[in-house]
Amino acid sequence: MKRLIFATNNKHKLEEVRAALQGKVEVVSLQEIGLEGDIPETADTLEGNAEQKAHWVWDRLQGMNTSADGCFADDTGLEVDALGGAPGVYSARYAGEHCSFDDNVTKLLTALEGVDDRRARFRTVICLIVNGEEHCFEGRVEGQILRERHGMGGFGYDPVFLPDRFAVSFAEMPLDVKNSISHRGLAVEKLRRHLEENLEK
Numbered sequence: 001m002k003r004l005i006f007a008t009n010n011k012h013k014l015e016e017v018r019a020a021l022q023g024k025v026e027v028v029s030l031q032e033i034g035l036e037g038d039i040p041e042t043a044d045t046l047e048g049n050a051e052q053k054a055h056w057v058w059d060r061l062q063g064m065n066t067s068a069d070g071c072f073a074d075d076t077g078l079e080v081d082a083l084g085g086a087p088g089v090y091s092a093r094y095a096g097e098h099c100s101f102d103d104n105v106t107k108l109l110t111a112l113e114g115v116d117d118r119r120a121r122f123r124t125v126i127c128l129i130v131n132g133e134e135h136c137f138e139g140r141v142e143g144q145i146l147r148e149r150h151g152m153g154g155f156g157y158d159p160v161f162l163p164d165r166f167a168v169s170f171a172e173m174p175l176d177v178k179n180s181i182s183h184r185g186l187a188v189e190k191l192r193r194h195l196e197e198n199l200e201k
Contacts, residue, residue, distance in 0.1 A: 007057045007073035012155040020179050020188040033066050046089055049075035050127035058129045070130030078157050081119040101156050118144040122183035126191050139186030
C-alpha cells in the first residue's frame with residue numbers, strides 16, 4: 001500500500017481523511033514520523049496555503065527515512081456571503097491566533113446577528129506532491145449558517161453549517177455521511193481517484 005504523509009496534526013482532519021482513503025493509501029501524520037516545526041501559512045488564498053504547506057513537508061522528507069511515496073496538505077475556508085467572503089483563508093484563526101473552534105463560531109454568530117442572508121460555502125484545496133510533481137484538488141459545498149449551534153460531532157464550524165438539501169448540520173451527521181458530501185470529502189475523493197489512476201504506474 002502506498003504511504004503518504006498528511007501535513008497535519010489535527011486529529012479530526014486525520015480521522016476524516018483516513019476514513020475516506022481506507023484500504024487505498026496509508027495516511028501518516030507529521031507527529032507519527034516525528035516531523036516538528038511551524039508550517040507556514042502566509043498565503044492569501046487556500047490554494048497558496050495548501051501548496052506552501054505541502055512543499056514545506058516535501059522538502060523535509062528528502063532528508064528523512066520515512067519510506068513515504070509523497071505528501072499532501074490541505075487548507076479549508078468558510079466563505080460567508082454577507083461578510084464579503086470572510087472568514088475565508090483566516091477561518092482557523094478568525095477569533096485570534098490562539099483561539100478555539102468555539103471562539104470562532106461565537107465570533108461568526110455575533111457577526112451575523114440580525115442578518116437574514118446566511119448563504120455560505122466551505123472550500124477545501126488539497127495539494128499533493130509525489131516524485132516532486134504537484135497536483136491540486138478542490139472540493140466545495142454550499143449551504144447556510146444556522147442561528148445557533150446544532151450537534152456535537154465534527155469540528156470547527158460544523159455545528160452552525162447547514163449544507164444544501166439537508167435538514168441537519170455537519171455536526172449532526174455520521175462521519176460517513178458527512179465525508180460523502182463535505183468540501184473535504186469531495187476534495188479527498190478527487191485525490192483518491194487520482195491516486196488510483198496514477199500511483200500504480
